[in-house]
Amino acid sequence: MPEGLWHNCPECKSTIHEVDMKQRFRVCPTCDFHFTMTSGERIEMLVDPGSFEEIDAKLESVDALGFKSYTDKVKGYQQKTGLRDAVVSGRAEISGYPVTLAVMDFRFLGASMGSVAGEKITRAIEMATAEGRASIVVCASGGARMHEGILSLMQMAKTSGALARHAEAGLPYIPILTHPTTGGVTASFATLGDVILAEPKCMIGFAGPRVVKETTHQDLPKGFQTAEFMMEHGLVDLIVSRSELRDQLSRLLKFMLIKGRGTAGAAA
Numbered sequence: 001m002p003e004g005l006w007h008n009c010p011e012c013k014s015t016i017h018e019v020d021m022k023q024r025f026r027v028c029p030t031c032d033f034h035f036t037m038t039s040g041e042r043i044e045m046l047v048d049p050g051s052f053e054e055i056d057a058k059l060e061s062v063d064a065l066g067f068k069s070y071t072d073k074v075k076g077y078q079q080k081t082g083l084r085d086a087v088v089s090g091r092a093e094i095s096g097y098p099v100t101l102a103v104m105d106f107r108f109l110g111a112s113m114g115s116v117a118g119e120k121i122t123r124a125i126e127m128a129t130a131e132g133r134a135s136i137v138v139c140a141s142g143g144a145r146m147h148e149g150i151l152s153l154m155q156m157a158k159t160s161g162a163l164a165r166h167a168e169a170g171l172p173y174i175p176i177l178t179h180p181t182t183g184g185v186t187a188s189f190a191t192l193g194d195v196i197l198a199e200p201k202c203m204i205g206f207a208g209p210r211v212v213k214e215t216t217h218q219d220l221p222k223g224f225q226t227a228e229f230m231m232e233h234g235l236v237d238l239i240v241s242r243s244e245l246r247d248q249l250s251r252l253l254k255f256m257l258i259k260g261r262g263t264a265g266a267a268a
C-alpha cells in the first residue's frame with residue numbers, strides 16, 4: 001500500500017483509509033476521535049460550495065522585536081503549509097446566510113496568535129459588522145505568539161473590542177472551539193460568543209493542567225479542560241460532532257439572522 005493513505009487512530013488504534021477520513025471529515029469511524037483539520041478542509045466543510053471569498057490573504061508577520069530566528073521560522077511554516085500565517089479568513093455563505101468566517105490553522109506555529117492572526121480575525125469581524133453578516137471563528141490555538149511579545153497580547157483587546165461593536169450592531173457571533181483552544185485565544189474571542197460551540201472531547205483551557213495544579217496546589221477534577229467539562233460548567237453551550245456542524249450553524253443562523261436584510265436585532 002502506498003504510504004500516507006492510512007492513518008492510525010491515537011484513541012482506539014484502528015487503521016483508517018484516507019478516503020474514509022475525507023468522507024467522514026477526519027473523524028474516526030470506530031471511536032469518534034476528531035483528527036486535526038486544515039483551514040482549507042474546514043472551509044470546504046462549513047460553507048456553501050464556491051461561496052468563500054478570501055480576504056487579507058497577503059498579510060504577513062514582521063519581526064518587530066528582533067526575536068531570534070523568528071523570520072526564518074515564519075518562512076519555514078509558510079513553505080510547509082502554503083499559508084502566510086495561522087488564520088485564513090473571508091466572506092462566505094452558509095445555507096444562504098451571509099457570514100464572515102475566520103479559521104485558525106494549527107499547523108502554522110501551533111496557530112499561535114500574533115499580530116497577523118489577531119488582525120485578520122478583527123478585520124473579519126469588522127467586515128461582518130459593516131455588511132450585516134454573522135461572524136464565525138473556528139478557534140484552535142496554543143495561545144499568544146511569544147515571538148511578538150506584547151503585540152500578541154494586544155490582539156486579545158483588539159478582537160474583543162471588535163466583537164463588542166459587532167454585538168452593539170445586533171449581529172451574531174459564533175465561535176467554534178476545536179482541539180486545542182488555549183491561552184489568550186480562550187481568554188478573548190473564543191469565549192465571547194452569543195452561542196459557543198465546541199467539538200467533542202477537545203481541550204479547552206487557559207494555562208496547561210500542570211501550571212494550574214502547581215499554582216492552585218489542588219488536585220484537578222476528572223475530565224478537567226475537556227469540552228464536556230466546560231459545558232457542564234457553563235463555558236460551552238453546545239458540543240457538536242463535526243458531521244453536524246454545518247447543519248447546526250445553519251439552524252442557529254436561521255434564528256439569529258434574516259436572509260438578505262441584516263439582522264433581526266438591527267431591524268427591531
Ligand SMILES: [Zn+2]
Pocket residue numbers: 009010011012013014028029030031032033
Ligand atoms: Zn478511533
